[in-house]
Amino acid sequence: MAADVVRLLVEQAIRAPSSHNTQPWRFRRADGAIELHADRSRALPVNDPDNRELFISCGAALLNLRVAARHYGFLASPDLLPDPADDWLCARLTLSEAGPETPDEALLYAAITRRRTYRKPFADRMVPDDCPQRIREAAEAEDTWLSLVPAGLRESIAALVGEGDRRQFADPGWRRELARWMRPRSRGDGLTVPAPTAPITRTVIRSFNLGARVAKRDAALLRTAPVVAVLSSRTDDRLAWLATGQALQRVLLVLATDGILAAYANQPCQVGDPLRARLRDALPNLSGHPQLLVQAGYPSAAASTAPRRPIADVLDA
Numbered sequence: 001m002a003a004d005v006v007r008l009l010v011e012q013a014i015r016a017p018s019s020h021n022t023q024p025w026r027f028r029r030a031d032g033a034i035e036l037h038a039d040r041s042r043a044l045p046v047n048d049p050d051n052r053e054l055f056i057s058c059g060a061a062l063l064n065l066r067v068a069a070r071h072y073g074f075l076a077s078p079d080l081l082p083d084p085a086d087d088w089l090c091a092r093l094t095l096s097e098a099g100p101e102t103p104d105e106a107l108l109y110a111a112i113t114r115r116r117t118y119r120k121p122f123a124d125r126m127v128p129d130d131c132p133q134r135i136r137e138a139a140e141a142e143d144t145w146l147s148l149v150p151a152g153l154r155e156s157i158a159a160l161v162g163e164g165d166r167r168q169f170a171d172p173g174w175r176r177e178l179a180r181w182m183r184p185r186s187r188g189d190g191l192t193v194p195a196p197t198a199p200i201t202r203t204v205i206r207s208f209n210l211g212a213r214v215a216k217r218d219a220a221l222l223r224t225a226p227v228v229a230v231l232s233s234r235t236d237d238r239l240a241w242l243a244t245g246q247a248l249q250r251v252l253l254v255l256a257t258d259g260i261l262a263a264y265a266n267q268p269c270q271v272g273d274p275l276r277a278r279l280r281d282a283l284p285n286l287s288g289h290p291q292l293l294v295q296a297g298y299p300s301a302a303a304s305t306a307p308r309r310p311i312a313d314v315l316d317a
């Protein structure tokens with residue numbers, strides 16, 4: 001497989017979302033295949049002790065790579081977790097010639113650069129009527145489920161998210177980890193804060209428990225978001241997390257084709273039981289294991305892009 005093709009695909013893969021923008025992935029060209037490795041040096045031991053979100057993030061990058069392969073006329077077939085001796089090798093992808101992309105595939109590819117996380121209040125505008133069905137199908141295409149949270153259950157879900165916020169911020173270790181990933185844009189990763197005020201912002205996050213304030217803001221966003229949905233998986237292991245990441249990214253790309261952006265309210269899943277179990281029990285139609293809670297709508301203001309590391313840092317020649 002030509003090095004320049006691999007590079008083109010990896011350039012799109014790394015536009016995927018990742019928790020705290022850690023970008024916990026490495027790509028390697030090996031024996032006619034592309035390997036995707038999870039980068040354990042970028043783990044978040046407090047926020048994500050089981051590396052669940054780390055593998056979800058790698059799954060999102062994998063979906064981008066598959067979509068990009070179609071754009072260049074290939075089919076990328078992933079062999080997931082191919083090496084029982086290497087827990088960190090997420091996938092080995094082989095490329096075969098597969099003809100030109102379809103119009104739907106072209107829309108997904110174009111959405112890779114349009115997608116971004118949008119954390120402000122959404123515009124007061126409904127999503128198209130067929131949006132819920134399209135994103136449910138996108139999740140199911142990757143062997144997961146997406147359950148829409150109906151208006152009547154928003155309040156109880158907002159309470160769970162708020163409780164998650166308060167628990168996370170009450171933990172000094174969690175605050176220290178978050179502060180470590182708050183970085184000026186020039187670093188190429190992490191959650192961007194303006195360079196001149198970065199040291200102060202980090203000190204504030206480390207020193208003060210802002211849980212109550214953040215909980216209030218998150219609950220308000222959740223109440224008013226046009227779409228709130230839980231992505232859940234059949235099992236709760238690395239294979240399921242990779243499926244969840246691919247499903248997440250497919251859902252986000254389908255939304256972005258319509259100019260709809262998403263944000264996360266994952267706190268109940270991050271904190272774990274009993275909040276995660278309560279999330280599952282709160283939604284009568286939810287199947288499997290809840291992995292991510294997302295909210296989506298049209299942006300009400302311009303949304304900036306998050307930085308990425310240079311490709312040379314993530315692609316082994």
Ligand SMILES: Cc1cc2nc3c(=O)[nH]c(=O)nc-3n(C[C@H](O)[C@H](O)[C@H](O)COP(=O)(O)O)c2cc1C
Nearest residue numbers: 016017018019020021053056057116117264266306
């Ligand atoms: C598995 C996963 C979990 C995430 N959790 C959160 C979250 O709890 N809160 C949040 O604001 N963003 C969350 N994000 C979004 C990331 O912070 C975001 O993807 C990253 O900063 C890069 O920005 P971008 O999505 O705009 O490219 C999550 C992303 C992923 C993939």
